[in-house]
Amino acid sequence: MYNSINRLQTVFGFFTTVAFVVAAIIAASDFTAPRTPSATIKATNVQVVKGRPHYYSSKKEEYAIIRFSLDADLSSLFTWNTKQLFVYVTAEWPAAPSGAVAGSGTNQTNKAIIWDTIITSPSSDHLANIGPATLKKLRKSAAGKSVDPSRGKLSLKNQRPKYQITYPTGKVANTEDMTLHVHYNVQPWVGMLTWDQDFDFALWKKMAKGISKVFALPAVAPKKG
Amino acid sequence: MLSSLQNPRQAAAQLLNFALMMSTAFMMWKGLSIAADSPSPIVVVLSGSMEPAFQRGDLLFLWNRNLLAETDVGEVVVYNVKGKDIPIVHRVVRKFGTGAHAKLLTKGDNNAADDTELYARGQDYLDRSDIIGSVVGYIPFVGYVTIMFGEHPWLKTVMFGIMGLLVVLQRE
Numbered sequence: 575m576y577n578s579i580n581r582l583q584t585v586f587g588f589f590t591t592v593a594f595v596v597a598a599i600i601a602a603s604d605f606t607a608p609r610t611p612s613a614t615i616k617a618t619n620v621q622v623v624k625g626r627p628h629y630y631s632s633k634k635e636e637y638a639i640i641r642f643s644l645d646a647d648l649s650s651l652f653t654w655n656t657k658q659l660f661v662y663v664t665a666e667w668p669a670a671p672s673g674a675v676a677g678s679g680t681n682q683t684n685k686a687i688i689w690d691t692i693i694t695s696p697s698s699d700h701l702a703n704i705g706p707a708t709l710k711k712l713r714k715s716a717a718g719k720s721v722d723p724s725r726g727k728l729s730l731k732n733q734r735p736k737y738q739i740t741y742p743t744g745k746v747a748n749t750e751d752m753t754l755h756v757h758y759n760v761q762p763w764v765g766m767l768t769w770d771q772d773f774d775f776a777l778w779k780k781m782a783k784g785i786s787k788v789f790a791l792p793a794v795a796p797k798k799g
Numbered sequence: 800m801l802s803s804l805q806n807p808r809q810a811a812a813q814l815l816n817f818a819l820m821m822s823t824a825f826m827m828w829k830g831l832s833i834a835a836d837s838p839s840p841i842v843v844v845l846s847g848s849m850e851p852a853f854q855r856g857d858l859l860f861l862w863n864r865n866l867l868a869e870t871d872v873g874e875v876v877v878y879n880v881k882g883k884d885i886p887i888v889h890r891v892v893r894k895f896g897t898g899a900h901a902k903l904l905t906k907g908d909n910n911a912a913d914d915t916e917l918y919a920r921g922q923d924y925l926d927r928s929d930i931i932g933s934v935v936g937y938i939p940f941v942g943y944v945t946i947m948f949g950e951h952p953w954l955k956t957v958m959f960g961i962m963g964l965l966v967v968l969q970r971e
Contacts, residue, residue, distance in 0.1 A: 759873055
């Protein structure tokens with residue numbers, strides 16, 4: 575028999591089914607949008623200094639400060655299902671010479687993020703961790719648009735890194751074969767998280783360029799004064 | 800309801816029906832757990848440390864197998880700190896070495912500092928074995944129910960009560 579509980583149950587069941595089907599269609603629509611990301615990156619100024627991991631530590635470690643220039647066009651990654659784009663620059667280098675094992679030299683075995691940024695879609699600006707003035711400015715820049723691909727264009731000149739990297743042993747000076755790589759992570763409103771690919775996949779192209787020339791870290795900079 | 804009490808055969812059938820529902824849910828959860836090789840293949844975000852990517856109550860699907868590539872820098876992983884029972888969802892920002900003993904460092908996108916402070920005493924890096932999965936799928940908000948249950952435990956009792964009552968009240 576049909577009583578009110580039965581009807582409520584049916585309505586709720588139908589609602590969840592519809593909601594999940596719509597979510598699945600939105601998630602699948604990602605595959606219909608071509609992705610053609612490209613980036614060029616260059617290390618501009620490399621420095622190694624001595625420091626401590628935090629104020630109350632007596633441990634002395636070497637830190638690499640890698641300044642870089644980055645030009646990137648990631649505008650094709652912004653679609654209606656893009657919530658935010660996480661762009662990050664990594665320094666990558668093979669195993670430390672002290673632990674050199676024959677045949678392992680070609681693998682990039684160490685990887686550290688030196689700089690990252692979160693680019694929100696206009697639809698998720700209100701979630702970003704920024705002050706009210708910055709938020710107002712950001713909103714104004716995309717007034718009337720729900721998707722703003724122009725935010726995917728980055729142009730940085732001699733940018734200071736956000737993170738000064740070291741190695742578990744505390745020694746990074748004179749590290750050779752270092753390269754900088756540009757990566758991204760697309761965070762959708764619903765569906766699969768995706769990263770930059772090493773290969774073309776259907777409409778999604780792999781990142782064009784996005785790797786710097788090989789460089790080496792210098793010796794520890796002499797103390798000033 | 801009273802009629803079902805008068806008929807023990809029907810009461811037993813309804814009880815079995817309820818048990819079947821419960822065990823089906825349990826089996827699906829465990830099946831997913833085996834497929835993803837993770838003790839907890841679906842987690843609910845409990846903190847705002849990954850905002851604006853993840854908000855409290857969002858549902859994350861985890862994958863814990865390294866079929867094509869190792870867990871890498873840039874992936875968002877869920878890990879448990881030794882001696883603490885709270886899973887943490889953060890991004891891998893550094894990786895030194897390869898294989899099972901690669902040293903991994905994590906950081907929340909919304910946090911200023913990396914997670915060294917969150918780790919166990921004397922632990923500077925995570926091992927692969929500390930990680931219970933990498934985030935591959937995302938559904939917003941659906942998990943907020945569990946946060947509500949966690950903060951107001953009486954809701955759980957009410958919910959189970961209603962569910963049980965519904966099954967008993969239903970004929971067939």
